[in-house]
Amino acid sequence: MGKIQTNLRLITICFFISISCFSQNDEKSKKIGKVSNLFKSTSVLEVQMIYSNRDLKKLTNDSTYLDVNLAYLDKDSLRSLPVRVRARGNFRRKNCYFSPVKIKLKKEHTKKTLFKGNKELKLVLPCLKEKNTNDNVIKELLAYKLYEVVSPYHFKTRLLDFTLSEPKGKKVQEHRIKAFFIEDMDVLEDRFGGKTMKRNVHPLQQDSLNSIRNSFFQYMIGNTDYSTGYQHNQKLLFLNGHSIPIPYDFDMSGLCDVSYSVVSQIDGLVLPLESVTQRLYRGFQRSGATMELIRDEFLQNQENMMAIMEDHKSYFENDDEFQISKKYILEFFNIISDPAKFKSEILDKSRTK
Template sequence: MLIEFYQPMQARLTLRILVVAIAFSFSLQELLAQSEKRLFDSNEVLELDMSISLKKLRVETNDSTFMTQDISVNEEGTWETYPFEIRTRGNFRLKNCYYPPTRIRMAKDDAKGSIFQGTRKLKLVLPCAKGKNSGNYVGKEYLAYKMYELVTDYYFRTRLVKMKLTNLDDKKGEQEELLGFVIEDDDDVAQRFDAEISEKKIPPNIMEDTATVIHDFYQMMIGNTDWSGLYQHNQKVMIVGQKTIYPLAYDFDMCGLVNPPYAQVNSAVPISKVTERLYRGFCRDESLFQYVRQHFLDKESELMGLIDQYQDLYTSADLKAMKSFVSEFFVMLKSDKLFKDRIVSSCRNLDGSYSF
């Protein structure tokens, strides 16, 4: 009887120890996962160092072809060098800028245990031109991404970088220090929402109405016409739950808020410069327009405060000009007449034409 009693007790103790061990293992894994810092967990400027031939980058890469490139990263005071792949991307800036816009990616095994784990694919934005003030425009575009985070839940995460770049084509071999930022990959955004990115052209009128109108108001606020909901130009489309569709905006460099020397107005719109505003959203029920109007008015002080918060990224003249430019948008929102004339009565019809 004693033996019979002891054996079940021993089995119960063994089972209990096993359960505790499993629970401890999961808790330890969770603790380790929480302690591992990821790229977008910090707002601190990320320091990078890269030596590259810009000529080779342009000639040997394209939308589907990468080349290998080591990039050194300062992680909490320690420099680590990682093997990345890099390629050119984009159209206008690729043709017209000294520093081409790029994509970088890292193999899964190389990213393991680093801040790039889970964010192995990124867009890298650097200044367009060489010059003392070229970084100001990067700073202002970064601001546009951060302001967008204040008005919507559906956005690309970004992080500022300070890039020490040596162009191997330069005979002097001088190292330049450039302000830039990295942008989260499409698939990583979708993973955050347990969603997928659609490659199909989806009419804006069937996208989630509130998020879409918020997007359209924001594009008007920053004076951006370099986008299209109809053709998904500078806009990705994310599908959540197989039927709820959200717009994801990116590439704000051509907007009036940034106002770079190379800025051009979309040829399909009836304005002549990027610092003019035009509502490019489609017509919706006026009650929705009024809801989003109030949403932006509630965010006014935070949006204006963000311009001040990042003032080290641009000149005092830029700061003053941007505050004045954004203030004009809120003057319009606060006027019933201007709001009706500029948005409610000027929205686009389903065929893309304007109501005015």
């Protein structure tokens, strides 16, 4: 009986927002372009690099790179290719031991390799050398994986067993850590036949369903360190006359709850939060029917999302960290499954400006 009622409710919702519903069905039915071999596999890729963290931070900028070699394990054989790297991320460059890395690859070097089709990559590393450093990486990776369930418009990722050999004077310090690659926006553009938008677009002028999905997702992982209007930790994909938000960088979220996290202040706005683990819905007011549609989408995907959590359990070094992360996501589903909580925590908190 409950299943019948749920289906009737969805039919009613789609009737009132039929254009959006048909638009979304059309989106999902479109053939998605090719995914490069690097991101097709879910296995952990072994990667090795040699560079100085100090040099990376001090000697590189948006246009200056270091020349290094990237070695990776391919069918039990270690292969190597030349790449160029620079530090990225203003906060992490200043506050972290390991800076996130932007990697540039040349087409002539990637032919007949696992990296074919990738001209640029982001390399996400832990921030600090601390107790839960690898678990922090897995938690941020999980955010990307959960968003894959939410929207077809997402960045592909690949988990790494990363070894950094860092010259320290006459010695070399070896760091064996978890990391992951993120595909470049150009590859995402090619996959969907869209273009990155350079100008800012107000969230209410963005594709409504994808904008709301993004807002629900950010609330789910407890992230306020983003702005779709100012493209802070967001890209906008222009596709078929619509602008679609593509989120990234989730280390400041409540799901990750890293030691260096702070409550974000975007454009000078101070949020009423004492900790990043507190949730605050940052989406804008939309029609009740549209909000209900996205709510039902998330509830129907709860099982898939929790399965993804379980699939990554073995990568955690500390089981307590996994259980805390799992509980945090379940708390979100407890909120949206309760009509009163959904109203008070999301509908009533929706922004008007």
